[in-house]
Amino acid sequence: MVDFPVWINNPIWDYVAVAYFLALWLGYSIFAKRMAVTSHCLASILHVHRVWWMQRMLKREVRVADAALLANLERNVNFFASTTMLVIAALLTVLTSKYDFTIFENSGLGSENSQLKLFTLLAIMVYAFFSFTWSLRQFGFGSVLMGAAPDVNQTSISAKQRKEYAYSTAQVLDQASHAFNYGLRAYYYALASITWFIHPIAFMFATTWVVVVLYRREFHSKPVNVMVMDIDILKAKEENKVV
16 A cells, blocks of 8 residues: 555545636636637637538538538537437446445545545536537537528529528537537546546646647647638638639
8 A cells, every 4th residue: 555645635635626627617618718709719710611601502502412511510419429328327327336436445545535526527427418419409400591591593582681691500500519519528527537536636637638638729739720721712712812
């Protein structure tokens, strides 16, 4: 058995870790939402592309490809929703079984509040499930709007109305994607919470690492830089700057 300093096993670390975890999760969500308004990120760039996608969809007579793309997005969300249900079932099985929650006692770090830690992980996965299912429903709304889109030769719809319809449909798809993103973030945080079984300090380090990874991927990843270039190219074409 490894001997650790007394202060490491102080129960106060559990409360500090939970507070730190919630602060970073909520804080980053607010930060990312505000930063998306003033700077380029995956959310803001994809919003522009969705608007252009819907505008071009309205100009096409055959929209089979658009429907297939939307169905593919729904399949991705459905996969995560189904997987989340399996994880929730597994966690409930552990919580309701005669599981020995003192498995970590010999580590020298203790195993207090093991059931609380499992309940926390369960709560995160339940949140992820609600996010994925809400995303799935909103993609369904988008499918309805795409099916109800006016035909190319429908003269009763003005150009302004078409533009507004495209923007509204893109907004619905945008909200569906945001819900999907929240569910994915919950998976990241759930992985961080697993380290809580080792020690609350490890939990705090893992949470910090997750936030750093999320920030780099959403604001400074290579796909962000490439898609920003795509936006500039499409804007230049629309302004007849590129032949």
